[in-house]
Amino acid sequence: MKYLKKIDWNKKNIVKHLMFRGEQALEFRESALKLKQELFGKGVYLRALIEYSNYCYKDCYYCGIRHSNSNVERYDLPVDVVLDACQKSIDQGYRFFVIQSGEIKTRKFINDISFILKRIKTKFSKDVKITLSCGEQCFETYKLWKESGADRYLLRFESSNPELFRKIHPADLNHDFRQRMRCLEFLKDIGYQVGSGMMVGIPSQTVEDLADDLLLLKKLNVYMVGLGPYVEHKDTPIFGANGVLSKAERLELTLNVLAVLRLMMPKINIAASTALDVISDTGRFKGICSGANVVMFNQTPAKYQEMYSLYNRKDCLENNVSENRHALEKNVKRINENFVYCTEEVV
Numbered sequence: 456m457k458y459l460k461k462i463d464w465n466k467k468n469i470v471k472h473l474m475f476r477g478e479q480a481l482e483f484r485e486s487a488l489k490l491k492q493e494l495f496g497k498g499v500y501l502r503a504l505i506e507y508s509n510y511c512y513k514d515c516y517y518c519g520i521r522h523s524n525s526n527v528e529r530y531d532l533p534v535d536v537v538l539d540a541c542q543k544s545i546d547q548g549y550r551f552f553v554i555q556s557g558e559i560k561t562r563k564f565i566n567d568i569s570f571i572l573k574r575i576k577t578k579f580s581k582d583v584k585i586t587l588s589c590g591e592q593c594f595e596t597y598k599l600w601k602e603s604g605a606d607r608y609l610l611r612f613e614s615s616n617p618e619l620f621r622k623i624h625p626a627d628l629n630h631d632f633r634q635r636m637r638c639l640e641f642l643k644d645i646g647y648q649v650g651s652g653m654m655v656g657i658p659s660q661t662v663e664d665l666a667d668d669l670l671l672l673k674k675l676n677v678y679m680v681g682l683g684p685y686v687e688h689k690d691t692p693i694f695g696a697n698g699v700l701s702k703a704e705r706l707e708l709t710l711n712v713l714a715v716l717r718l719m720m721p722k723i724n725i726a727a728s729t730a731l732d733v734i735s736d737t738g739r740f741k742g743i744c745s746g747a748n749v750v751m752f753n754q755t756p757a758k759y760q761e762m763y764s765l766y767n768r769k770d771c772l773e774n775n776v777s778e779n780r781h782a783l784e785k786n787v788k789r790i791n792e793n794f795v796y797c798t799e800e801v802v
């Protein structure tokens with residue numbers, strides 16, 4: 456395959472590949488799938504996602520659970536609900552958990568997460584791996600959570616362009632691009648396996664911005680990436696913004712971004728995000744066919760999932776978890792791949 460030859464992934468080359476469409480794009484994405492298969496085998500790694508809390512003190516202009524959205528009914532999962540969801544996941548074969556929440560910095564929240572981490576690690580095997588995704592915190596909090604049992608941390612930078620970052624966040628110190636970069640450094644220094652990423656198709660984002668996002672991921676030398684299309688939420692300030700790409704175009708771009716990333720950083724874990732399934736029925740499957748090797752299934756009890764609405768996902772079958780899982784698994788089998796619960800990664 457010609458794309459398996461070394462390509463110099465400079466900005467110009469990245470932009471060129473992001474613009475591929477039609478046959479050319481399909482051939483390019485297939486080479487990313489081939490490379491993934493060569494390095495990871497024919498497995499798609501599964502993660503159990505637990506949406507721990509939808510309280511959030513931030514006001515990101517794109518997100519449905521932002522602090523100012525008073526239409527959201529807020530919750531923290533009781534600890535026994537978290538542990539039940541973990542037990543169910545373990546029984547189904549999962550060994551990797553992702554615990555996600557809004558950004559909260561209260562002492563209670565910090566201690567609760569620490570307590571949950573310790574309980575998971577003592578109640579279940581030490582081999583269980585836990586990724587946290589609870590936003591920006593101070594060095595001490597990240598350190599405490601690491602010592603309590605967290606292995607990985609996912610903090611997307613959302614956009615590497617500080618001006619675009621500014622456009623999609625309030626202009627205050629609570630939403631500061633440099634602080635986000637600092638947090639990513641803290642996480643690395645503490646010894647987390649760090650993940651980051653961005654949204655694709657943010658209003659007024661250019662392909663050059665996306666190329667810079669990819670170059671930043673490379674520079675940060677991330678261990679894993681979570682990226683996905685921007686999806687509108689009606690209760691947010693940027694809902695209905697001018698110049699939002701069509702869903703079809705956001706899909707094409709996201710798939711090309713995934714394929715470039717696989718070829719640029721062959722050994723990292725790349726998730727096919729749930730948001731892909733919102734903009735296309737088979738979005739996550741197409742993500743896997745473009746080089747992604749990880750999918751997360753939502754193991755949060757259904758009544759809480761409805762309250763954890765980052766974007767409008769009414770078209771998404773995720774609400775019917777078993778059907779969604781089943782459909783994806785069928786497609787994955789069609790390309791001779793399998794769901795894998797507990798294999799460690801190649802790196």
Ligand code: SAH
Pocket residue numbers: 517518519555556557558588589590591609610611613653654683684685686687688730765766
């Ligand atoms: N509060 C934490 C984790 C929860 S949000 C944090 O912000 O890091 C997790 C991710 O959801 C964010 O990083 C963002 O990229 C994504 N997200 C939020 N709103 C979205 C939207 N409208 N469309 C697509 N992705 C969205």
Ligand code: SF4
Pocket residue numbers: 511512513514515518519520521522556557558590765
């Ligand atoms: Fe809060 Fe994260 Fe949503 Fe921003 S993206 S409002 S930090 S949950």
